[in-house]
Amino acid sequence: MFRFLRGLVLPEAACEEANNSSRYENLFKKLxxxxxxxxxxAELHAGLKALGIPLxxxxxxxxxxxxxxxxxGQLDFEEFMQYLxxxxxxxxxAFKSLDKNSDGKIEAxxxxQSLKILGINISEQQAEKILKSIDADGTMSVDWNEWRDHFLFNPATDIEEIIRYWKHSTVLDIGDSLTIPDEFTEEEKKSGQWWRQLLSGGVAGAVSRTGTAPLDRLKVMMQVHSSKSNKMNISSGLKQMVKEGGIRSLWRGNGVNVIKIxxxxxxxxxxxxxxxxxxxNEDGKIGTVERFVSGSLAGATAQTSIYPMEVLKTRLAVGKTGQYSGMFDCAKKILKREGLKAFYKGYVPNILGIIPYAGIDLAVYEALKTAWLDRYASDSANPGVFVLLGCGTxxxxxxxxxxxxxxxxxxRMQAQALLEGAPxxxxxxxxQRxxxxxxxxxxxxxxxxxxxxVLPAVSISYVVYEKMKQNLGIA
Known part of the structure; x- marks a missing residue:
């Protein structure tokens, strides 16, 4: 993207400091x-677009x-030069941190090696694709001038930001929030962007879960009531729920599902x-295995804390019309009839389910993304948001x-007490049964x-997430 800058806008010079001002001035005039x-x-947008650098x-x-x-609201030449x-x-x-042997060039x-330290494992071939997108002279190595020209207008400030597109996104919310949490840079934490991003994800999840609540309740009903003798399919299940409690009953239990986000x-x-x-480790770095273990333990900790709400959601979803007047009434009746232990029924299989879910989720995500990069990425190592969404789905x-x-x-364990005559x-x-x-x-x-x-949940979640980010001013 930035290769042409070498000859057209950013000519090399023997004396770098003396030539920098002229480089900046030429570029400023074009913008x-x-x-x-x-x-x-507006000029920055139009000027960069005209130069073939749509950011x-x-x-x-x-x-x-x-x-x-x-x-x-404007950049004069002094501000422009100071920024650059x-x-x-x-x-x-960033260049020096990648140039491990200090020979003035970055190789595959x-x-x-550098990405491995950051907990991201890629192959030599993938590293070559990254190099190819920056390499202006075809040597399969990147010197400082090529690196600088390529990232001149990329607002990333360090290696971790430059490779952030390798991270799994929080956008996806399909109602079963067990995935490893996203990480935030120190800049995002200081600026408050982290909570805006989490808020955007939370609102997206709430809208997404509400939009797909009828299917979620139907899933719970089929898990509890469907059997060989009582064959409940999608059509008959929806009809049964509407007949028993009306259209509103399709959203029964959704309030708790949204509140617990x-x-x-x-x-x-x-x-x-x-x-x-x-x-x-001693340098504060964390590898892939440690990241997975940390994420799994974080998921288990969160699930342990909010698990009573999971039980309430199931009881409300399976309950009949008029059985509970709301979340608090449901909690009161469970406590009175079954005691505190009832709020943790099904806890063991729930915790055990985090490991295969998170492990396979991450493994498949990385495998799909790697396969796409190997097969289709030619000019850039960034798969793009829709590829990442597809991989995530x-x-x-x-x-x-x-x-x-x-x-x-x-x-089933959460709902057993509601089933008359069931052991x-x-x-x-x-x-075994x-x-x-x-x-x-x-x-x-x-x-x-x-x-x-899954598909409507991901679609709704993504659209709402992007809109929320815009409204909260997240870059």
């Missing part, structure tokens, strides 16, 4: 379209936010940061498929509506 000595955001609104706004020191000088210093540090093996996300984020500190689905039997056992079995007893009476397929009751909700 100052109305020649008034100042560049506003996108977020990146351009970040440049302005950083460079516009007097906050007048400061940015080049940061890029120089050094990229592999905030505490679960907050606890998971806090716990993840604490576990990472425990597993980090498939990986989350695979994770659910692997952990679904444990999820079904958990739901109160433990996890092993339920497994289901397999004996219904076979292996009995462990997958309700998986149809569960899969049906």
């Amino acid at each position: 100052d379209l109305n020649e008034d000595g100042r560049v506003d955001i 996108g609104k977020d990146a351009e706004e970040k440049i302005f936010k950083t460079g516009d020191s007097n906050k007048d 000088k400061d940015h080049e210093k940061k890029m120089k540090l 093996s050094e990229i592999v 905030a505490p679960e996300t907050a606890i998971k984020f806090w716990a993840y940061e604490q576990y990472k500190k425990i597993f980090a 498939v990986s989350s689905t695979c994770g659910q498929l692997a952990s679904y039997p444990l999820a079904l056992i958990r739901t 109160q079995l433990n996890m092993v007893g339920l497994f 289901i397999i004996a009476n219904e076979g292996i397929l009995g462990l997958y009751r309700g998986i149809g509506p569960n899969f049906m909700k």
Whole structure:
């Protein structure tokens, strides 16, 4: 993207310091379209687009936010030059951190080594694709000038920001929030961007879960009531729910499902940061295995904290019309009739389900993304948001498929007290009874509506997440 800058806008010079001003001046003139000595955001956008460097609104706004020191909404030449000088210093540090042998060039093996330290494993071939997108002279190595020219207008400030597209996104919410939490840079934590991002994800999750609540309740009903003798399918299940409680009953239990998003996300984020500190090495770095363990433990901690709400959601979803007047009435009746222990029924299979879900989710996500990069990436090592969304959707689905039997056992244990005449079995007893009476397929009751909700849930979640980010001013 930035290769042409080498000859056209950013000519090399023997004396770098003396030539920097002339480089900056040439570039400023190309961006100052109305020649008034100042560049506003519209000119920056149009000028970069004309030069073949379309950055996108977020990146351009970040440049302005950083460079516009007097906050007048425009960059004069001094502000423009100061921004580029400061940015080049940061890029120089990033370059040196990648240049492991200090020979003034970055090679594929050094990229592999550097990303491994950050907990990201890529192959030599993938590293070469990254190099190719930066390498202007075809030597399959990147010197400082090539690195600087390529990242001149990239508002990233360090290596971790430059490779952030390798991270799994929090956008995806399919109602089973067990995935490893996202990480935030120190800059995001200081600026408050982390809580805006978490809030955006929380609102997206709430809207997404509400939109797919009928399918979620249908899944729970099929998990609890469907059997060989009572064959409930998607159509008959929906009709039965509407007949029993009207259209509104399709959303029964959704209130609790939405309310638990905030505490679960907050606890998971806090716990993840604490576990990472425990597993980090002396330099404060954390590898892939440690990150996975930290994320799994964070998920378990969050689930333990909000698990009573999971029980309430199931009881409300399975309950009949008029059985409970609301969440608090349900909690009061459970406490009175069954005691405190009832709020943790199904806890063991729920916790056991986190490991296969999170492990397979991450493994499939990385495998799909790697396969896409190997096959289709030629000019850039960034797969793009829609590829990542696709990978995330498939990986989350695979994770659910692997952990679904444990999820079904958990739901049955949570709802057992509502089933008249049903024995109160433990996890092993339920497994044995289901397999004996219904076979292996009995462990997958309700998986149809569960899969049906994935695509709309992801789509709604993504659209709302992006809108929320815009409204909260997240770059």
